[in-house]
Amino acid sequence: xxxSPRPTTTSEGEHAVPLQQQRPTGKxxxxxxxxxxxLGTLLGHVHRDSDVSRADLTHRMGLNRSTIAALVGxxxxxxxxxxxxxxxxxxxxGRPSLHVRPGEREVCVIAxxxxxxxxxxxxxxLGGAVHGRRSVPVEVGASPVQVADQVARAAADLLDxxxxxxxLVGMGVGMPGIVSTEDxxxxxxxxxxxxxxxxxxxxxxxxxxxxxxxxGNDANLGVLAEHARGVARGMSDVVYLSGDxxxxxxxITRGRSLLGTVGYAGEVGHMRISVGGRACRCxxxxxxxxxxxxVAVADALGSPSHDxxxxxxxxxxxxxxxxxxxxxxxxxxxxxxxxxxxxxPQVVIxxxxxxxxxxxxxxxxxxxxxxxxxDADDRRTQVLLPGLGRDSVLVGAGELAFGAMMxxxxxxxxxxxxxxxxxxxxxx
Amino acid sequence: xxxSPRPTTTSEGEHAVPLQQQRPTGKxxxxxxxxxxxLGTLLGHVHRDSDVSRADLTHRMGLNRSTIAALVGxxxxxxxxxxxxxxxxxxxxGRPSLHVRPGEREVCVIAxxxxxxxxxxxxxxLGGAVHGRRSVPVEVGASPVQVADQVARAAADLLDxxxxxxxLVGMGVGMPGIVSTEDxxxxxxxxxxxxxxxxxxxxxxxxxxxxxxxxGNDANLGVLAEHARGVARGMSDVVYLSGDxxxxxxxITRGRSLLGTVGYAGEVGHMRISVGGRACRCxxxxxxxxxxxxVAVADALGSPSHDxxxxxxxxxxxxxxxxxxxxxxxxxxxxxxxxxxxxxPQVVIxxxxxxxxxxxxxxxxxxxxxxxxxDADDRRTQVLLPGLGRDSVLVGAGELAFGAMMxxxxxxxxxxxxxxxxxxxxxx
Numbered sequence: 001x002x003x004s005p006r007p008t009t010t011s012e013g014e015h016a017v018p019l020q021q022q023r024p025t026g027k028x029x030x031x032x033x034x035x036x037x038x039l040g041t042l043l044g045h046v047h048r049d050s051d052v053s054r055a056d057l058t059h060r061m062g063l064n065r066s067t068i069a070a071l072v073g074x075x076x077x078x079x080x081x082x083x084x085x086x087x088x089x090x091x092x093x094g095r096p097s098l099h100v101r102p103g104e105r106e107v108c109v110i111a112x113x114x115x116x117x118x119x120x121x122x123x124x125x126l127g128g129a130v131h132g133r134r135s136v137p138v139e140v141g142a143s144p145v146q147v148a149d150q151v152a153r154a155a156a157d158l159l160d161x162x163x164x165x166x167x168l169v170g171m172g173v174g175m176p177g178i179v180s181t182e183d184x185x186x187x188x189x190x191x192x193x194x195x196x197x198x199x200x201x202x203x204x205x206x207x208x209x210x211x212x213x214x215x216g217n218d219a220n221l222g223v224l225a226e227h228a229r230g231v232a233r234g235m236s237d238v239v240y241l242s243g244d245x246x247x248x249x250x251x252i253t254r255g256r257s258l259l260g261t262v263g264y265a266g267e268v269g270h271m272r273i274s275v276g277g278r279a280c281r282c283x284x285x286x287x288x289x290x291x292x293x294x295v296a297v298a299d300a301l302g303s304p305s306h307d308x309x310x311x312x313x314x315x316x317x318x319x320x321x322x323x324x325x326x327x328x329x330x331x332x333x334x335x336x337x338x339x340x341x342x343x344x345p346q347v348v349i350x351x352x353x354x355x356x357x358x359x360x361x362x363x364x365x366x367x368x369x370x371x372x373x374x375d376a377d378d379r380r381t382q383v384l385l386p387g388l389g390r391d392s393v394l395v396g397a398g399e400l401a402f403g404a405m406m407x408x409x410x411x412x413x414x415x416x417x418x419x420x421x422x423x424x425x426x427x428x
Numbered sequence: 429x430x431x432s433p434r435p436t437t438t439s440e441g442e443h444a445v446p447l448q449q450q451r452p453t454g455k456x457x458x459x460x461x462x463x464x465x466x467l468g469t470l471l472g473h474v475h476r477d478s479d480v481s482r483a484d485l486t487h488r489m490g491l492n493r494s495t496i497a498a499l500v501g502x503x504x505x506x507x508x509x510x511x512x513x514x515x516x517x518x519x520x521x522g523r524p525s526l527h528v529r530p531g532e533r534e535v536c537v538i539a540x541x542x543x544x545x546x547x548x549x550x551x552x553x554l555g556g557a558v559h560g561r562r563s564v565p566v567e568v569g570a571s572p573v574q575v576a577d578q579v580a581r582a583a584a585d586l587l588d589x590x591x592x593x594x595x596l597v598g599m600g601v602g603m604p605g606i607v608s609t610e611d612x613x614x615x616x617x618x619x620x621x622x623x624x625x626x627x628x629x630x631x632x633x634x635x636x637x638x639x640x641x642x643x644g645n646d647a648n649l650g651v652l653a654e655h656a657r658g659v660a661r662g663m664s665d666v667v668y669l670s671g672d673x674x675x676x677x678x679x680i681t682r683g684r685s686l687l688g689t690v691g692y693a694g695e696v697g698h699m700r701i702s703v704g705g706r707a708c709r710c711x712x713x714x715x716x717x718x719x720x721x722x723v724a725v726a727d728a729l730g731s732p733s734h735d736x737x738x739x740x741x742x743x744x745x746x747x748x749x750x751x752x753x754x755x756x757x758x759x760x761x762x763x764x765x766x767x768x769x770x771x772x773p774q775v776v777i778x779x780x781x782x783x784x785x786x787x788x789x790x791x792x793x794x795x796x797x798x799x800x801x802x803d804a805d806d807r808r809t810q811v812l813l814p815g816l817g818r819d820s821v822l823v824g825a826g827e828l829a830f831g832a833m834m835x836x837x838x839x840x841x842x843x844x845x846x847x848x849x850x851x852x853x854x855x856x
Contacts, residue, residue, distance in 0.1 A: 026472065029466060261774045272800070343693055344691070344693035345689060375692060
């Protein structure tokens with residue numbers, strides 16, 4: 001069996017984390033583990049930047065030139081990177097540094113985002129290039145099996161024209177729901193009306209069992225993407241908010257995803273900011289999402305519909321916000337302030353509906369944050385919109401799928417190679 | 429100069445973190461770094477457990493027996509560990525495993541806790557044994573210089589009778605205030621009425637410049653201690669609350685301290701849970717600490733004084749809590765619930781005044797937590813009192829001081845040896 005249970009159920013957040021950092025505290029390190037760690041870390045640099053000089057790699061990784069050369073050589077023999085001297089790089093004295101890029105052979109993942117109204121898919125290559133996209137409408141109330149069928153069909157379609165030696169190293173799926181880190185199951189997805197679904201297994205079966213499928217919560221993948229390729233690139237402490245009817249949080253602390261004990265961290269929408277306030281669908285009162293979610297925004301705009309696209313359009317036309325909308329802005333500021341006081345992040349990123357809300361009520365949000373943050377002037381926290389716009393979650397799903405490869409390229413490439421061989425044998 | 433600026437200003441939270449985990453994502457690892465990492469990790473096991481078999485070390489560190497034997501041998505030559513066969517360990521077949529313990533030579537730190545009314549000090553040996561304690565009263569309004577003088581005198585007193593070859597590897601100081609991770613200065617300590625104080629430098633000068641002094645926020649050290657030696661031992665995600673007039677939070681996520689971008693994380697007392705509620709000294713309304721801090725507890729108890737010791741005594745006599753006190757309990761539950769929804773921790777530890785409050789209103793706290801936590805039944809979060817009681821912060825200060833040694837024993841022992849030699853030369 002090619003796909004061991006481990007990669008299938010690995011949850012989000014391990015992307016680009018060096019092997020050593022994944023070990024629980026107290027573990028030692030041996031030479032073979034160090035080599036694999038170094039290979040994965042180097043490949044991670046190539047993936048993030050898509051073109052990096054060996055001199056830069058030497059500097060960033062703190063290893064000497066001959067070690068870097070050996071590591072690059074090993075990845076080159078695997079076919080996943082190539083090196084060359086870029087034109088125009090010869091002006092300085094001395095030998096120009098070779099550059100390392102993704103290799104000729106296509107190495108890719110399928111990224112999937114389950115939305116309430118559609119499934120978004122992309123084929124993403126090593127280095128982050130998007131080679132193809134699909135968007136498939138979903139019926140309201142579709143079952144997990146129906147959606148898994150749709151995902152598998154669209155993925156097959158995306159892979160239809162790739163060369164036969166393409167290494168498909170995984171599929172990543174982002175969705176609006178709680179995913180257990182213990183077994184990789186979707187625990188609960190209120191907007192899809194799913195509970196306790198082994199969705200990754202459903203999809204994996206339909207892909208012939210050859211491709212590891214990993215799944216993660218949308219906000220957790222949003223923060224991963226913004227950290228890897230968006231406005232939070234290189235930052236250590238990041239809060240990403242995905243607003244919709246509910247509000248979810250994706251968190252990075254010390255450069256790594258914060259998922260919690262069983263994977264349920266980040267439920268910032270149910271942070272109570274107004275004890276005795278509006279009733280929340282969770283059964284409590286005064287949860288943050290009752291004050292800033294789609295229902296509150298629709299009420300403030302006088303809109304009968306909570307449809308997100310419609311609300312975004314309405315918010316874009318707001319010139320002078322009404323007192324009711326300003327109050328929503330103030331409540332957005334109160335919750336952001338709480339999170340700044342708790343996490344002291346470099347950035348709070350406002351995704352989903354909040355991306356449209358913030359520009360309309362920015363003065364009220366910013367005033368509340370400035371007033372409510374302890375020692376606001378000493379902090380470095382910025383409030384920003386996502387660098388990847390609507391694509392944060394989809395890109396994060398791709399990063400999630402590439403995660404195993406950046407931990408241990410040898411293992412992942414070997415598995416993907418075997419899959420290619422089996423498909424070839426089967427085709428004969 | 430023995431004491432480089434680096435160890436002086438290192439802030440809390442690095443204790444027992446393997447070297448590899450301290451590197452920013454993207455670094456490689458070379459053989460020398462791996463050896464130092466492994467030496468530090470092994471010493472960390474000996475420090476935590478004070479007696480551990482080589483067989484256990486082999487298992488825990490995932491290294492082979494000969495590597496473990498070599499590492500232990502190197503630490504033994506440094507004089508910091510010793511190995512022997514424990515009596516009674518010979519009943520089984522085969523060779524009994526040697527046990528590793530702290531060596532004969534004393535290796536110690538001075539732990540200091542600055543409280544509002546006193547300074548607590550302890551000399552703590554490798555392995556965690558407390559070899560001596562002092563408690564020094566502090567005048568209200570004492571200046572940083574006055575307190576530094578008192579700390580230095582009490583530390584000298586604690587070191588008066590140690591053998592001359594004792595290796596003093598550092599001093600750790602815990603205090604109720606915000607400590608910048610950027611420069612190690614006390615940014616603001618409202619209860620001491622200090623702001624922008626380079627306290628570690630003041631103390632270090634008075635100790636002859638030979639001993640690295642590191643300083644940390646009390647809640648951050650409380651969580652460190654409970655994680656190392658208290659109720660959160662071995663857990664990955666921990667919330668520690670230190671309640672007093674204010675409420676501070678110490679956070680561990682994925683086994684490591686969460687300090688934030690500039691070290692200001694954990695200000696959970698200013699999480700607003702009741703917009704428009706009671707006025708807080710921070711200038712806002714409805715901050716959590718206005719609902720559960722000493723002032724709120726005193727009001728609920730009808731006590732004219734906010735003195736913590738008096739409130740603790742009053743709380744201990746509560747048999748049936750009044751409606752007002754039950755409401756304080758409910759607000760304690762609301763804030764705990766927010767933190768559980770945000771962090772999904774294994775444990776929330778209630779320190780300081782909250783240790784006395786919780787038993788008095790436990791039913792109300794627990795009901796609120798059970799009701800307000802999303803998917804409460806799937807979680808593993810426990811609400812507990814500190815395992816180290818009043819000593820959490822002091823023990824955490826000791827762990828902080830030992831931190832550098834568990835990262836790189838060779839470097840720290842060499843520096844401490846040089847200090848011993850210089851003192852000898854000076855004494856001749």
